[in-house]
Amino acid sequence: SKEVSTIKEENVNLEKTVKDLNDKLSKQEPKNNIAKEPSIKDKSNLYPIYTADTDTYKKQIDAYIYIPKELELKQKLDTLAKALSEAYFDNLPIQVVNIKDVDNKKVAVINLDESSENQGISDFSKLKGSTWATKYFQGSTGGTITSTQLIETMLQRDYSGQWIDGVKFLYKNKDCNF
Template sequence: MIRKLILSTVLLLSIVMVSCTQKANDTTTSKADSNTTVEQNKDNSNATKSNDTQSKSEPKVNKIKINIYSIDENSLEPDQSGNIEVNENSTLEDKLKQLSKALSEKKFDNLPIEVKSIDTVNGKKVATINLADANNKKWISKFQGSTGGSVTSGTLIENFLQSNNKSRGEWIDGVKFLYNNEKIEYEHVSNLSEVQYRN
C-alpha cells in the first residue's frame, strides 16, 4: 500500500513538473515572438521614416510642354502635331537643344540642327540656329520649291518661336537660321536668313 502511494505521488509530481516546464517554454516563446514583432515594427517604422526623408530631400521636377508643329502644305498654316516634355528648371539653351533634337528626328530626317547661341538684340533674346550638312547637301533639298521651301521655313520658325504655346515658360523672342554657319541664300527660304520675332 505504501508502495502504491509513493508511486502515485511520484507520478503526480512528474506530471506537475512536465506541465510547469511546458508553460515556461510557452511563455518564453510568446515573449520571443512579441520581441520579434516589436523589432519588425521598429524596422518598418524606420523604413517609412527613411522613405519620407528621401522623398522630402529629392526636389520635385516640374515639366513643361514644348509643342511640335507641322505646316499644312495647302494652307501653310501651323498645326500642333505633338510635344515634348522638358524640365522647367533647365536652361533656355538646354530646352532649345532638346527641341532641336526632337525636331530633327520628327520633321527633318535626322538632319543636324544646332543651337549656336542665344544673344540679346535690342533687349530681346534671339537664338541662332545652324542647319548643318556634312558635305552631303541634304538640307538643300528642303529649301527647294515654293511649297517645300515654305513648309521648311514655316516648320523651323514656328517650332523655335513657340508663338501659340502659352505654357512654354521662359523662351526666346526671336530666331535666326544659318546653313553650315553661313547666311542662308536660297530663294524659297529667304525668311530664314532674317531674324524672325514672336508675335
C-alpha cells in the same frame, strides 16, 4: 516522339524570348518624348512641334514634346532642335549656336548643316541623301513647310514662360539663301 518534344521546347524558348522583348519594349521611352496626343496632366512642360498645312500653309500643331522645366533655356532649345532633326529632318544637324541679346530681345542663332557625308560639298547637284538644300528647302511647298516647322517650333509664340523673342537661321554657319 522526340521531334514533338524538341519542337515544344523550342516553342517555350521562343515564347520566353517574345515576352522578354515585349518587356524591354514597354520599358523604353517613346522616341524623344514626342507624342501625337499629350497624355501628361501637367501640360506646362509640353511644347508643340509645328508644321504647316500643305494646302493653306497655315501653321498647325503636329505633335508635342515633353521638356523638363528645370532645363535652362538653351537646353530647351537644344531639345526642340534634336526632336525636329530626328522626327522631321532625317537627323540632319540643327545646332543652337547661342542666344544673343539684340536690342534687349533674346534671339537664338541656329545653324543648319548637311550630314557628315555631305560636308565640304558646295555643288548642290553632288549632295547625297536627305539635304537641307535639295530636299527640305526645295520648292515653295517644301520650303514653306520646313520654314514653319523650324521657325514656329523654335519660337513657341504661345508659350507664356521665359523664352526667346526671335530666331536667326544659318546654313553652314552663313546666312541662309533659300
